[in-house]
Amino acid sequence: AQSVTQLGSHVSVSEGALVLLRCNYSSSVPPYLFWYVQYPNQGLQLLLKYTSAATLVKGINGFEAEFKKSETSFHLTKPSAHMSDAAEYFCAVTNYNTDKLIFGTGTRLQVFP
């Protein structure tokens, strides 16, 4: 069975600081991994995805994530936080055997001025 674990349900950073949101996955076959963002009162929007090509994936709004098989991780980073980055972020996993996308429990990012 597949799963993802997001460490830290809440993360707070200052504007301009590094953003690091952690995601670890469990999958018996090579995974496809995704990061989604949800702004208040909205649905989820795809930030980036890893589908077995380059291990460093760049997404929208300056975010990127690195797939590390040895650590079973897919952490999301952004060098400099902006106030508009405040939202909830979800890591998700699937694979070529299934089309069910499994989400983590989410990390709420707060950005302080």
Added chain:
Amino acid sequence: KAGVTQTPRYLIKTRGQQVTLSCSPISGHRSVSWYQQTPGQGLQFLFEYFSETQRNKGNFPGRFSGRQFSNSRSEMNVSTLELGDSALYLCASRGLAVNTGELFFGEGSRLTVL
């Protein structure tokens, strides 16, 4: 092109009632998934439909059901509502690359059960 449209956006029901939520996917998308989002449980997969057939199902009781029409529009129904069914119900569609393809989400239907 138009995004995923969910109706209604907000609704209030009482225990024991039933509710039907509607989802219109992006034009050309044949796969529609439903998720329940609550503060305590996060995003939980309900079911997925493809070409009018349920392809995957999550671990929800039989009170939760869905269907998909020939135009790919989907509905989900919850019967005999319980207080714990209060949640944001999200619908998502995707194109042919169902494993690696992006899920496009609607803004959700927020259900409150009193």
